[in-house]
Amino acid sequence: MFFSRLFVTLRPLMGCEKKYVDVILPLPLPGCFTYSVPEAVVSDVRVGMRVLVPLGKSKQLIGVVKRLHDVEPQGIKVKDLCALPDQTAIATETQLRLWQWIADYYMAPIGDVMKAALPAGMKCEDGYRPKTETYIRFTPGFSTEQGQHIALDMLRRADGQRRVVETFIGMETPSVSKTRLMNESHTTLTIMKSLVKRGILETFEQETGRLNQNGQPHPERIKPLTTTQAEALEALRRQWETKPTVLLHGVTGSGKTELYIHLIQHEIDRGRQVLYLLPEIALTVQMMDRLQRVFGSRMGIYHSRYSDAERVEIWRKQLTDNAYDIILGARSAVFLPMQRLGLVIIDEEHETSFKQAEPSPRYHARSVALMLARMSGARTVLGTATPSVETYHNAMRGKYGIVKMEQRYAGLELPEVEIVDVKRLQKRREMSGQYSPNLLGRLRETLVRGEQALLFQNRRGFSPMIECRTCGWVPRCPNCDVSLTLHRRMSQLTCHYCGHVENVPERCPACDETKLSNRGYGTERIEEQLHELVPEARVARMDLDTTRTRDSYEHIISDFGSGRTNVLIGTQMISKGLDFDRVSLVGILQADQMMNVPDFRAYEHAFQMMTQVSGRAGRKGHRGLVVLQTRQPEHPLLPMIQRADYNAMYHWLIEERRQFGYPPFTHLIDIYLKHRDERVVDSAAHELASRLRMGLAERILGPDSPHVARVKQMHIRKIIVKLEMSLSLTAAKQYLLQAEAAMIADKRYGKLELYYDVDPS
Secondary structure, eight states: OTTOSOOEEOOOOTTOOOEEEEEEOSSSSSSOEEEEEOGGGGGGOOTTOEEEEEETTTEEEEEEEEEEEOOOOSSSOOOBOOEESOSSOSSOHHHHHHHHHHHHHTTOOHHHHHHHHSOGGGSSTTOOOOOEEEEEEEOGGGSSHHHHHHHHHHTTTOHHHHHHHHHHHHHTOSOEEHHHHHHHHTOOHHHHHHHHHTTSEEEEEEEOOSOOOOOOOOGGGOOOOOHHHHHHHHHHHHHHTTOSEEEEEEOTTSOHHHHHHHHHHHHHHTTOEEEEEOSOHHHHHHHHHHHHHHHGGGEEEEOTTSOHHHHHHHHHHHTSTTOOSEEEESGGGGGSOOSSEEEEEEETTTOGGGBOOSSSOOOBHHHHHHHHHHHHTOEEEEEESSOOHHHHHHHHTTSSEEEEEOSOGGGOOOOEEEEEEHHHHHHTTOOBTTBOHHHHHHHHHHHHTTOEEEEEOSOOSSBSEEEETTTOOOOBOSSSSSBOEEEGGGTEEEOTTTOOEEEOOSSOTTTOOOOEEEESOOHHHHHHHHHHHOTTOOEEEESTTTOOSHHHHHHHHHHHHHTSOOEEEESGGGGSSOOOTTEEEEEESOHHHHHTOSSTTHHHHHHHHHHHHHTTTTOSSSOOEEEEEESOTTOTHHHHHHHTOHHHHHHHHHHHHHHHTOTTSEEEEEEEEEESSHHHHHHHHHHHHHHHHHHHGGGEEEEEOOSSOEETTEEEEEEEEEEETTSOHHHHHHHHHHHHHHHHTSGGGTTOEEEEEESOO
16 A cells, blocks of 8 residues: 555664665755664665654654665764655656756755645645445355355344345345445345344445546547648657657647547557646646547546545556556646656647746746656657747747648638727727627627627636725725725625735725726626626636636536537636637637736737637637727737737747847746845845846846735845856856855845746746
């Protein structure tokens, strides 16, 4: 058993030569901790095992062995391990090397990497308990055929008890679940207890597991490829002969998923495993149904909405000879043990959801998956209709292979994109809230035809803020420098940064006025207006507020896929690869919201989101329509979106990036400093920037206050480090850490928080 609750107690033998282990502990501290191994269990300790170790005077923690050696640390008192929770390793050597790479590359403590990688139940002494079920068997005296005849004779006047025993005998099995026996014998709990009390039957607990078996594989369900798909598959394999990573650049609806299915089956036939990463849990839910029809119980699902116990069981299973051949999951799936990894599929590779913002380590799952593939000798395919600029640049300069699929499946056309000038319509008072006459008319026509529509608004909540009409007062978060967002359905004002909640005030606290108005539109307000304007619509909403549970994704997608709802309103969740047969209309309500973000990647992200959500229209049967509402109809990005012209967008932006020194021509590292005292964080930021300029000069930008300069009562300052690709990234990081160490030696900065965001998205 990997997680036996019985610990091996370790008692050191006096006078024996010591062995030592370097242990990763789940602490935000650099490096590992060294402990001695008692001679009695030296032969039992392995790299990758969990160990219980002492910390401080009385605390004990679970750690993972990174190295076993005989080098005695000098100048410190080394303590012995306390116990071994398991008999085997829970992390492979490849995983440990990957953890170290993540810690080094993203400038994070390896303890933080361990915390991110392991399910919670594996980070404490008794955090995981196997799921058990009560089973029934005959006691030893009644387990033979003769004994069972005696039992039936004993029960000749107890009809209910006799029926249970007869049913059990008829099952011809040594044991059966208590629930099944009660159901098949149509009995009661009282009768079952009586049989146990009489010593005829006995109960015991049997581990059953939490994982779905998902049925038998059906490779015969794999669809034949079209000529275009077959050519792309062959080109992909040719590229892999010289380049282990290939970009599959296929327009929306070109049939990339069918290629993936053929690739997966090929790897399974070779006895290899596949890791299939998707950026959103919602996409994982829809893709799960598609892949399970083919691969059945050979596929496991792994993401953060699964219970911790389920994630522990999947982790355990991946360390056995009966491991899943395919793992489908969101970014955390990259940490699972894969012993025979042959292929990594990173679908929608451009998505920013692959980047973890909080907490540490602030890793990008795409980069981590690429490194995992390299360490495992596996090949990688990066699939998307709208590659990240960095990925496409790597393909153009030959670092990655590239295969293009420029036509939709079955010859379908890309959707028509109709641009609507909202500014002009507002002047003429023709807008109904955020709905133009064009969009409303098209929407009603769509519903009359029995088809479906997606409405894209990349902001959740009812309204970004409320405001007093008289004095201009706006409710703000007491902990953060942001206004509170109105969530009308819950009658609450909420901070989307720290979670602070307030009731909606009836009067302005500044001037006592009762006229408080809503400013801006979130998905909740868009939904409310649609109910008023198109009451016949059956509306669902997909955003963070409606998808907080694991089943909520499945219900929303199932209802829309089956036609129980016919309009789906959502944030960027609905822009990412969802495939619905009857969607013929997409409405983009506020395109300017995406294009006007103060970020050098704003146009890239806006193009990706709007092109991706546009691609949901007209995927089966006929050409779809996109109604794109904007106050800037002359913006140069919009014709590129109309034509789905990725190349034009790429060449436009790559020259700008080259001119101003942004990725892919530089590495960026953001340094964040936080402190409750604004004066302290200001002083620290300027001192650190000054130290860094001594060696990196004009490559240091700032310090500045970020867009949100206070979160959870912590004042924030930001320094940007721009490094040319010709510089040694490793040496530059070492210089940053040395400057940090010199600065925080000052007692004034004892409570300062400082962290790095490498390759910010």
